[in-house]
């Protein structure tokens with residue numbers, strides 16, 4: 001049997017901004033993970049049965065550690081439970097799940113990373129791999145940014161936008177990419193669906209290859225329940241309809257592969 | 261060592277534990293966690309005579325005591341199922357219960373006919389899916405309709421036919437009797453109970469379909485009651501399901517009168533659930549000095 005649940009150990013936990021947490025986990029999953037893949041994280045509260053899918057933010061394969069950066073959605077939620085975990089505590093996880101970004105294929109190319117809000121963390125894992133070759137176009141709500149130093153440390157050029165204009169370009173990541181005339185051979189993106197729709201259109205207009213990471217409600221996370229599908233342009237190989245499974249066929253897709 | 265072997269409608273199974281349709285795919289994904297040959301059988305996701313896309317998303321939601329789903333029977337159609345999924349299950353030496361769905365009598369019959377020459381052990385006919393507009397539950401909620409569709413399927417089926425019943429009815433025993441009158445070889449119950457979840461922040465439905473089928477631990481007592489009632493109303497064997505997550509839950513089903521028991525939603529949060537149920541059942545029988553699982557089926561009167 002090739003897949004296994006495991007008990008990961010919390011290495012550290014830190015609140016980056018109010019309600020945004022960063023947690024490093026020591027786990028076997030770190031050995032094979034690539035940027036864009038995710039973990040199913042299970043709560044200790046037995047009343048919450050379904051997994052919380054969380055993208056892998058950073059990978060330290062040598063130390064066997066993974067970083068998750070996540071937003072606490074509300075009081076009493078599963079993510080709130082995660083935010084209370086202390087160093088040494090055990091967490092039940094399954095992963096790495098899904099397909100990541102094809103980072104290796106673009107190692108020597110100019111890469112544009114586009115992240116909005118809680119879609120920013122998975123971009124950092126790519127920045128760690130491509131560093132100087134990347135420009136990160138990051139969209140925040142306001143000047144309460146997170147992870148920007150980490151991107152700088154990776155050697156990535158930063159280009160910020162905020163909804164209220166308190167930092168960077170006033171507007172969204174599309175406004176920022178246009179205003180700063182950011183150029184590149186490929187876009188890797190993660191964020192809310194309207195943003196991804198805009199990025200897909202922008203990439204098409206400018207003839208740039210574009211990969212996006214999608215979100216959907218999940219029950220199994222491994223491709224069995226068919227809960228998490230997105231609409232795909234071509235017939236999917238599983239059900240021969242136009243429904244790719246975000247958990248198994250994604251969460252990263254070639255933008256033109258999917259209807260948003 | 262207790263014997264776990266059961267005979268369901270003339271077919272031998274090494275133990276009474278199977279998977280609830282739609283929660284285990286065709287075994288490919290969970291086959292990475294458990295040895296499929298150790299299950300009594302794999303019950304596959306509903307299959308129709310052509311591919312179905314299912315409902316719009318979101319189509320799953322977590323709720324207290326379980327989950328709602330409104331998948332709407334997405335499936336690749338019988339041809340792909342026969343080409344891809346059946347050979348996989350045969351290679352894994354799994355016994356196979358194929359769950360069949362359709363929008364019309366003809367669609368059910370197309371699948372049943374197509375399976376006539378295939379090596380599968382039982383057919384489970386889903387006349388109780390709450391998530392499709394035509395077919396599904398509309399067949400399963402009136403006794404006359406159930407009797408007719410059962411008769412029509414029995415005429416064409418080569419394998420034993422198990423009718424899967426809906427709990428969304430006033431009297432499940434009436435429906436079970438209709439299936440028996442139609443010539444069914446067994447019944448399975450329960451399918452999901454229609455439910456709804458509202459997001460109070462967005463002030464809208466969580467599921468795109470508005471309603472979804474409730475499954476998981478909260479439905480277990482309802483399922484046990486219905487298995488008990490049906491077991492006392494008809495003489496056909498029963499596959500019991502609904503909220504089974506542990507061996508204890510499965511043993512309740514057996515005591516209530518089920519010959520086989522399916523593990524469903526529990527797979528999603530514990531991919532080893534089926535194996536734990538098999539092992540736990542064996543331990544229970546040994547602890548109670550019961551040599552044969554058949555001795556506890558329907559024991560509680």
Ligand SMILES: Cc1cc2nc3c(=O)[nH]c(=O)nc-3n(C[C@H](O)[C@H](O)[C@H](O)COP(=O)(O)OP(=O)(O)OC[C@H]3O[C@@H](n4cnc5c(N)ncnc54)[C@H](O)[C@@H]3O)c2cc1C
Pocket residue numbers: 038050051052053054055056069070071072073074076077078079080118121122214215216217218251321322
């Ligand atoms: C592939 C993928 C990667 C993700 N990566 C991240 C990440 O890196 N950081 C982060 O903060 N969030 C991420 N999310 C969103 C995260 O899964 C949800 O915020 C989280 O599940 C909410 O759980 P909760 O207990 O706080 O909320 P609740 O509302 O109590 O959750 C109830 C149920 O709904 C599900 N759910 C609620 N919101 C979402 C959502 N947006 N997407 C999918 N399921 C949801 C939960 O998993 C749970 O089953 C990701 C989602 C997906 C699908």
Ligand SMILES: Cc1cc2nc3c(=O)[nH]c(=O)nc-3n(C[C@H](O)[C@H](O)[C@H](O)COP(=O)(O)O)c2cc1C
Pocket residue numbers: 219225280281282283305306329331333359386389424450451452474475476477479501502503504522523524525526
């Ligand atoms: C995601 C999901 C998909 C399902 N799909 C089917 C299906 O295709 N055919 C069917 O007869 N029942 C289907 N069911 C119902 C289950 O087989 C079972 O009857 C029900 O979930 C109760 O068992 P449980 O509480 O152990 O899950 C589905 C249930 C779930 C949760």
Ligand code: FES
Pocket residue numbers: 217218219220221222223224225226227228229245246247248
């Ligand atoms: S979450 Fe079950 S198939 Fe994707």
